[in-house]
Amino acid sequence: MVAQQAVCTSGSRAVPAAVASRQQQRRRVGGMQARRQTARCAASIQFAKYQGLGNDFILVDNRHQAEPVISPEQAIKLCDRNFGIGGDGVIFALPPSDGTDYSMRIFNSDGSEPEMCGNGIRCLARFVADVDGSQPKQHKVHTLAGLIQPNLLADGQVCVDMGEPILKAADVPTTLQPTQGEAVVQQQLEVDGRTWLMTCVSMGNPHAITFGLADGTPIKVAELDLPRIGPMFEHNPVFPARTNTEFVEVLSPGHVRMHVWERGAGRTLACGTGACATVVAGVLEGKTERSCQVDLPGGPLHIEWREADNRIYMTGPAELVFSGSVTV
Numbered sequence: 081m082v083a084q085q086a087v088c089t090s091g092s093r094a095v096p097a098a099v100a101s102r103q104q105q106r107r108r109v110g111g112m113q114a115r116r117q118t119a120r121c122a123a124s125i126q127f128a129k130y131q132g133l134g135n136d137f138i139l140v141d142n143r144h145q146a147e148p149v150i151s152p153e154q155a156i157k158l159c160d161r162n163f164g165i166g167g168d169g170v171i172f173a174l175p176p177s178d179g180t181d182y183s184m185r186i187f188n189s190d191g192s193e194p195e196m197c198g199n200g201i202r203c204l205a206r207f208v209a210d211v212d213g214s215q216p217k218q219h220k221v222h223t224l225a226g227l228i229q230p231n232l233l234a235d236g237q238v239c240v241d242m243g244e245p246i247l248k249a250a251d252v253p254t255t256l257q258p259t260q261g262e263a264v265v266q267q268q269l270e271v272d273g274r275t276w277l278m279t280c281v282s283m284g285n286p287h288a289i290t291f292g293l294a295d296g297t298p299i300k301v302a303e304l305d306l307p308r309i310g311p312m313f314e315h316n317p318v319f320p321a322r323t324n325t326e327f328v329e330v331l332s333p334g335h336v337r338m339h340v341w342e343r344g345a346g347r348t349l350a351c352g353t354g355a356c357a358t359v360v361a362g363v364l365e366g367k368t369e370r371s372c373q374v375d376l377p378g379g380p381l382h383i384e385w386r387e388a389d390n391r392i393y394m395t396g397p398a399e400l401v402f403s404g405s406v407t408v
């Protein structure tokens with residue numbers, strides 16, 4: 081379905097890709113070092129744009145080859161909301177691995193590659209089902225965070241078995257000192273002249289969650305200047321792999337409001353892994369129940385952290401916005 085056609089330009093002259101490659105090879109063989117000309121290849125890529133609660137992604141069916149057909153640099157351009165398609169990331173359906181149906185990889189809008197994406201995997205499952213014309217069923221997806229299983233429900237929602245949370249500080253990863261066994265729960269962190277209480281959870285990707293300040297001031301999401309303070313958390317040295325940061329207001333034990341600053345994507349309308357990490361943090365801090373609605377700027381997700389199997393189940397929507405082709 082992808083990379084139907086490739087045209088390369090060498091200087092201003094358009095030449096077929098194979099010819100450009102032979103030209104480059106000849107230059108290498110000839111040992112021409114003085115002026116290296118780079119052939120620029122333009123390929124037409126089929127894509128579909130999906131969104132889950134406004135967290136939007138460019139989806140590419142890449143199941144014909146192991147390597148993504150789009151580079152991180154090209155992903156940055158495609159995600160640009162003025163000069164590209166616009167999106168919080170580019171997601172690839174790749175060939176299966178370890179007995180799964182297919183694999184998933186994702187580039188954030190800054191070109192970095194996260195391990196997992198909760199809203200993204202709902203969109204990916206819907207995309208693959210739409211491409212294949214398959215009935216609602218459970219998909220087994222290999223990700224950099226291990227096996228994740230989205231289940232397409234008859235009512236259009238997608239319920240994802242997100243696996244078990246990782247709490248060991250070194251594995252999140254964070255250098256903040258553990259406070260509950262190996263877990264970092266309500267640990268103090270100085271940011272922007274204030275002392276925040278942070279709980280750290282990995283859903284395959286790292287999350288730092290705060291419900292408020294050490295002086296007892298609770299988070300009011302409407303009062304946060306996320307573009308200013310978000311990067312101070314994301315790039316804080318206590319998070320060696322950077323971090324996603326969730327700011328949470330408790331409405332009741334079964335209902336919270338959360339705003340997110342995402343690693344590699346900035347402020348987004350929703351974050352699925354972030355919603356899961358929020359409920360884990362809420363339970364560890366004694367603030368929420370295991371079954372909880374998380375209201376995000378883009379809408380609600382239902383999260384359940386099951387006591388029986390320690391796994392987290394996330395339910396929410398995934399919808400097609402439009403599809404097309406783009407030259408990269």
Ligand SMILES: N[C@@H](CCC[C@H](N)C(=O)O)C(=O)O
Pocket residue numbers: 135188193194195196197198199200285286324342343344345348350351352353354
């Ligand atoms: N929006 C996603 C998370 C995407 C990855 C994140 N930005 C990271 O770098 O970890 C979600 O819905 O989980």
